[in-house]
Amino acid sequence: MFRNQYDTDVTTWSPQGRIFQVEYAMEAVKQGGCAVGIRNKTHAVIAALKMSQDSDLSSYQKKVFKIDNHIGIAVSGLIADGRILCRYMRNECLNHKFVYESPLPVARLVRDVADRHQVATARSWKRPFGVGLLCIGHDQTGPHLFQTCPSGNYWEYYAIAMGSRSQASKTYLEKKLDEFESCSLEELVKHAMRALEESCGTRGKKEDGKDAKLTHHNCTVAMVGQVREE
Amino acid sequence: FPLPHWSRTRTTSGEPGGEREREREGERRRWTRRQAAMIPQSSLPSHIASGPHVSPFTNSNAGLQADHRSEDIHVPANAASVPFAVAPSTEHAEVNLGEPRKHTTSPYVTGNSVLAIKYKEGVLMACDMLGAYGSTKRYKSVQRVFKVNETTIVGASGEISDFQYISNLLEELTTQDFCYDDGCTLSPKEIHAYLCRVLYNRRNKMDPLWNSLVVAGVDTAGESFIGSVGMLGTSYTDSHVATSFGNYLSRPLFREFQRDDMSLEEAIALMQEALRVLFYRDKTSINKFILAKVSGGEGVAISKPFALDTKWDLKAFVNPSKHAVGSW
Numbered sequence: 118m119f120r121n122q123y124d125t126d127v128t129t130w131s132p133q134g135r136i137f138q139v140e141y142a143m144e145a146v147k148q149g150g151c152a153v154g155i156r157n158k159t160h161a162v163i164a165a166l167k168m169s170q171d172s173d174l175s176s177y178q179k180k181v182f183k184i185d186n187h188i189g190i191a192v193s194g195l196i197a198d199g200r201i202l203c204r205y206m207r208n209e210c211l212n213h214k215f216v217y218e219s220p221l222p223v224a225r226l227v228r229d230v231a232d233r234h235q236v237a238t239a240r241s242w243k244r245p246f247g248v249g250l251l252c253i254g255h256d257q258t259g260p261h262l263f264q265t266c267p268s269g270n271y272w273e274y275y276a277i278a279m280g281s282r283s284q285a286s287k288t289y290l291e292k293k294l295d296e297f298e299s300c301s302l303e304e305l306v307k308h309a310m311r312a313l314e315e316s317c318g319t320r321g322k323k324e325d326g327k328d329a330k331l332t333h334h335n336c337t338v339a340m341v342g343q344v345r346e347e
Numbered sequence: 348f349p350l351p352h353w354s355r356t357r358t359t360s361g362e363p364g365g366e367r368e369r370e371r372e373g374e375r376r377r378w379t380r381r382q383a384a385m386i387p388q389s390s391l392p393s394h395i396a397s398g399p400h401v402s403p404f405t406n407s408n409a410g411l412q413a414d415h416r417s418e419d420i421h422v423p424a425n426a427a428s429v430p431f432a433v434a435p436s437t438e439h440a441e442v443n444l445g446e447p448r449k450h451t452t453s454p455y456v457t458g459n460s461v462l463a464i465k466y467k468e469g470v471l472m473a474c475d476m477l478g479a480y481g482s483t484k485r486y487k488s489v490q491r492v493f494k495v496n497e498t499t500i501v502g503a504s505g506e507i508s509d510f511q512y513i514s515n516l517l518e519e520l521t522t523q524d525f526c527y528d529d530g531c532t533l534s535p536k537e538i539h540a541y542l543c544r545v546l547y548n549r550r551n552k553m554d555p556l557w558n559s560l561v562v563a564g565v566d567t568a569g570e571s572f573i574g575s576v577g578m579l580g581t582s583y584t585d586s587h588v589a590t591s592f593g594n595y596l597s598r599p600l601f602r603e604f605q606r607d608d609m610s611l612e613e614a615i616a617l618m619q620e621a622l623r624v625l626f627y628r629d630k631t632s633i634n635k636f637i638l639a640k641v642s643g644g645e646g647v648a649i650s651k652p653f654a655l656d657t658k659w660d661l662k663a664f665v666n667p668s669k670h671a672v673g674s675w
Contacts, residue, residue, distance in 0.1 A: 218540035
């Protein structure tokens, strides 16, 4: 994308019907650390690659958050924006549990979050959230995997990857899609991690100091499902 | 006058367990056969079931109300002797601007007991159709059972207007579920928890919703649920629940005869006995009842109003003063 005269404000449309600020926000998500999500009939799993400033010196930035016993998210893009959303989601879940004494259905929470994203795209004094979420959850309708986007859209997936070099992960997921349906939780986790590994590449340490291999330092896995005590 | 069936078991104490069980079984069978003729037609919601039928409460005697409304002037010894004021007059409201707002400090149009029991396939709820105005039996077609969604019904005793408000809240929740359109609906347990919070919150504001609510239903997983919430926010769940006078008159019957695996016919028979006792003994009750049932898979059904056979030709009623020596 190149700079143009319609990209200053989030409240400015281009003649082609695009809002460039929102698309730039989606770029921020594409540059973030890779995250992969898969779900089948009984479980949903996310695996995320954590970034660090310098793999020798600094810590790895936490990007997988537990929202409630039955919901978790992986964040890609501006992690700070992700933490705000995480706080909002936790609050919503707690309120629902207090009033109704039952867990908040996942789809409703994701919809609320998506509506919040949309508000930020329609106010001249705000900027869009620079973050995409992969949200997994389990409720009375089974396990779910959702992706949200700075534009305020959200989609439900069987398997998805987002972030930098996620195309390689997506290719792996597309190839193995038929296997996910009936595999066990352990298999599902392995698939997610293998998909994540695709996005790392196979060479040694890269020039920009980022890792090329999955280790327990830079990878986080989260899962929800019906067998475990969520 | 035949003794009530259940007292027969009481006389056989100390018998070996087996015989007692058999006698109980026989008694139950006799009971259900006798009641079989009176099973009401439980059909899908009729026009009666589509909403409460309380007449609009028009206050035409504003002048008259002003005299009787102030509680400082006339302190009644007996609540029934004071005509009820309907709406606070404007002058009173102006005078009391600096004082705490008084809300429902006493109920006006009230319903009496609601009963609910679990049976094998689901839950059964019953109540009469009276909206009493103090001692006056003023509104005789009040439906005090509200269908929330396909899994839950809510019955209320106490102030009818507060129940209408609660019905509105529940309808809003159901509409919200409909708009989400994601396959999730509120289960009886969730509705019970929600109503607990609403009633407790109102009580904390010293402005209670003057109701005792019964929430009953079967959730999508097939689990039956009966819960009760009082006007103070007190709540509990059980296999059988009753409000108001039903607590004293009907629950002993339920404790004795209700089982979670009762058949529908047995449950209806038990319910009808409980309703009959209430009609005999509760002074603000009428012989016009409805039954509502929720069963797994079949959803909610609310019956048409029915009346029960009652027996008033007791010898003591015929000649009341026969044994009353020295009274007039």
